[in-house]
Amino acid sequence: MAIGVFDLFKVGIGPSSSHTVGPMRAAAVFVEELRTEGCLDRVASIKVDLYGSLAATGRGHGTMTAVLLGLEGYYPDLILPEEVESRLAVMAESGSIQLAGTKPLSYAVDDMILHPLTVLDRHTNGMKFAVSDEAGELLHEATFYSVGGGFIVREGEEDAALQELDETHRGLPLPFRTAAELLKHCSDRGLRFSEVMLINELDTLKADGVQRSEEEVRAGLKHIWSVMEGCVESSLHREGLLPGGLKVRRRAPDWHDRLLKEDKDRDPKYWQEWVNLIALAVNEENASGGRVVTAPTNGAAGIIPAVLYYALNYAPGMENASQEDKDDVVVRFLLAAGAVGVLYKEQASISGAEVGCQGEVGSASSMAAAGLAEVMGGSPAQVENAAEIAMEHNLGLTCDPIGGLVQVPCIERNAIAAAKAINATKMALWGDGEHRVSLDEVIVTMRETGKDMSNKYKETAMGGLAVNVVEC
Numbered sequence: 138m139a140i141g142v143f144d145l146f147k148v149g150i151g152p153s154s155s156h157t158v159g160p161m162r163a164a165a166v167f168v169e170e171l172r173t174e175g176c177l178d179r180v181a182s183i184k185v186d187l188y189g190s191l192a193a194t195g196r197g198h199g200t201m202t203a204v205l206l207g208l209e210g211y212y213p214d215l216i217l218p219e220e221v222e223s224r225l226a227v228m229a230e231s232g233s234i235q236l237a238g239t240k241p242l243s244y245a246v247d248d249m250i251l252h253p254l255t256v257l258d259r260h261t262n263g264m265k266f267a268v269s270d271e272a273g274e275l276l277h278e279a280t281f282y283s284v285g286g287g288f289i290v291r292e293g294e295e296d297a298a299l300q301e302l303d304e305t306h307r308g309l310p311l312p313f314r315t316a317a318e319l320l321k322h323c324s325d326r327g328l329r330f331s332e333v334m335l336i337n338e339l340d341t342l343k344a345d346g347v348q349r350s351e352e353e354v355r356a357g358l359k360h361i362w363s364v365m366e367g368c369v370e371s372s373l374h375r376e377g378l379l380p381g382g383l384k385v386r387r388r389a390p391d392w393h394d395r396l397l398k399e400d401k402d403r404d405p406k407y408w409q410e411w412v413n414l415i416a417l418a419v420n421e422e423n424a425s426g427g428r429v430v431t432a433p434t435n436g437a438a439g440i441i442p443a444v445l446y447y448a449l450n451y452a453p454g455m456e457n458a459s460q461e462d463k464d465d466v467v468v469r470f471l472l473a474a475g476a477v478g479v480l481y482k483e484q485a486s487i488s489g490a491e492v493g494c495q496g497e498v499g500s501a502s503s504m505a506a507a508g509l510a511e512v513m514g515g516s517p518a519q520v521e522n523a524a525e526i527a528m529e530h531n532l533g534l535t536c537d538p539i540g541g542l543v544q545v546p547c548i549e550r551n552a553i554a555a556a557k558a559i560n561a562t563k564m565a566l567w568g569d570g571e572h573r574v575s576l577d578e579v580i581v582t583m584r585e586t587g588k589d590m591s592n593k594y595k596e597t598a599m600g601g602l603a604v605n606v607v608e609c
């Protein structure tokens with residue numbers, strides 16, 4: 138399947154798309170394979186090995202518990218946050234899981250085998266699952282990689298997946314892998330980024346082989362925005378410390394109360410405070426395992442909602458916008474942001490474990506800048522310029538979360554990156570689209586910088602803030 142807007146914006150749970158959402162999905166897929174292979178009833182024991190970054194920061198990112206839930210057959214987009222809490226409590230008490238939701242099996246977090254210093258060939262986020270029968274005979278095994286943004290790859294199927302991606306990509310009406318190709322479609326046909334993405338989206342088959350209508354795409358994107366809004370709403374009502382032992386206090390509820398008092402008339406001079414609030418709220422909810430939209434990852438999930446909030450409330454001309462106009466802004470923003478997200482997936486990476494935080498927060502900031510420039514009337518060249526500026530000034534950003542938790546620096550970093558995206562858009566819109574560094578050049582630079590970056594700074598919590606700040 139070609140990468141579509143709903144691959145980049147997926148409903149899931151916190152705190153990490155690569156370390157929570159991906160592993161849960163991998164475990165659930167493995168369990169489905171047990172059913173298909175007809176060996177589920179004979180399973181007597183299970184072995185799970187976690188490698189590289191998953192092993193190094195898995196505890197702080199909820200990887201192990203996500204795997205347990207996946208082994209019970211839960212998928213991250215369907216499980217409710219309340220279900221997560223209740224199932225994990227039952228598992229912790231009983232020391233067992235219900236494999237595929239039906240078969241009791243003695244297995245707990247501490248049974249997982251961790252290999253933090255071993256990186257499998259394909260990707261640093263590797264997982265191996267194996268099940269045996271009563272006699273200890275191997276029934277089925279599989280290796281998966283969580284490659285960022287909740288995407289997983291099964292070992293042995295990489296070539297087939299790449300081939301399928303290539304075929305569907307070539308079959309798209311307006312295929313693009315680079316910003317140059319995207320801009321060419323725009324200039325050849327007089328289209329905007331969002332329109333190119335929409336045309337391709339209408340031609341993309343769903344997993345069940347059904348094609349989406351324009352109405353379905355619009356409804357799907359409005360739903361994505363409603364989940365983002367619901368995430369903020371839920372966060373504003375949860376006070377106290379975030380889980381994990383770092384004693385990070387939730388700030389969003391207090392900030393919200395203060396803003397409601399200080400900014401009763403919605404004075405535009407407070408735009409920055411509201412944008413900060415939205416980013417903090419989303420990322421605090423993510424850090425506590427709540428329902429979020431990967432955009433394009435969980436660690437960077439607050440940037441796009443915060444900038445879209447700015448577009449809906451502070452962009453010129455929105456003062457008296459109708460609901461229909463607002464819906465249109467949501468749809469066009471997410472499609473344009475999604476088009477830029479495709480470029481990062483195709484040419485570089487959105488995985489912090491692969492290229493550092495520049496791939497997560499940098500990509501999200503760049504996507505958000507593109508979305509904002511699009512709905513503020515930028516030409517395709519200006520939209521590309523906005524995306525380029527936002528990434529250029531996130532290059533080299535390392536991933537060094539304290540305690541392996543998606544809290545510090547992640548939460549504040551989303552607010553800072555949202556502001557960067559808004560500034561990048563303003564700069565691009567004051568220009569004429571002509572600029573010295575192209576978006577493609579900056580994406581390739583991000584990829585190369587990520588390759589050169591020490592593993593200490595790629596979601597291993599072995600360098601930077603993670604070792605220089607005392608956890609207490």
Ligand code: SF4
Nearest residue numbers: 436489494497536547
């Ligand atoms: S530092 Fe960046 S890449 Fe690393 S966990 Fe935090 S948000 Fe994700």
